[in-house]
Amino acid sequence: MLMKLKILMSKLKILIELFITFSKIGAVTFGGGYAMLMILLREIVQNKHWATEQELTDYYAIAQCTPGVIAVNVATFVGRKTAGNLGGIIATLAVVFPSVVIISLLAGVIKAYASLEWVKNAFAGVRVCVCVLIFNAVIKLFNKAIIDKKTLIIYLLVLAGAMTLNISPVVFVILAGIAGIILSVKKS
């Protein structure tokens, strides 16, 4: 009985931790899901050890291929891995929670602020920082994902493609997956 209670309490503790962590992530995610990558790396990989860099990249890739909001899809993956089905649902709702509260409270007044000069300047500053966050995330993930010449070539081709062509990410992911199989066959 006591054992069961202990297990239940530790499960509850993980769920609460998931909710708090992903609420924090949701609250500081400005500029869309890409900025979130760096925040996830710090909170999920470095602080909480809920996933490795590789796993996070994998989740991100799959999240880009499934419809819906990418950042939330990543939350579902991490939540499921940490605490099963319920963990997935809790993490997903937690990411959304802060913005729903903020928008519900501020929807009426925020429009008036949007045109103010100092608010625009503040967000110009935030956007500069978002670029730095994404840059950091790219460097961190680069070291883990680009492990040889072949993966470097895939990276460069997709980078060039993403900058010049207007193709859905799904196409890149599928092509890269096929390339992964073909290149590994050649090796052996």
Next chain:
Amino acid sequence: MILLLELFWSFVKIGFTSFGGLSMIPLITSEMLSHGWMNAAEVSDIVAIAEMTPGPLGLNCATFAGMRAAGLLGAFAANMGALSPTFTLCTLAAIFFEHFKNSKTLIKIMTGVRPACVGMVGGVLVQLALANYFDITQKINIPAAILGVVDLILLLKFKLSIPKTLLFSAISGIILFGVLGL
């Protein structure tokens, strides 16, 4: 009640046919206008508000549109609709991925997919950097570049937390672009 169901269903459709972020905007626009939930001017506010509030852009749009159409319950219905692909397709993908995690084929596939994923984020970075570090005449915006370097040092060298770095950048933005008029 019917209004809430309609909102939910609209965002289920939007969720399943988009891949988040800005790709949702045209779909939201047409759904909002065709149901008469918002007028064209209100719809154009969506992006401005979604960008100024934290959280995933697509869900901020859902919250704002739902609020306007049917208050707090509307926001909830719209969010649940927008999250429906996450709770169905993405969860299925997660189960599938967990199940085949150790399969040799999946490992090979992911070895190819990981660099592609980093490449795509790199592509987005280049676009965003061009928009935020250069002005219309393609000249580098020096104050923005300096702020970027300072942010980088704060994050890496001084291990400043991300929320604090964002706050620092917002204040620097007000000072650099506003007070000093650079």
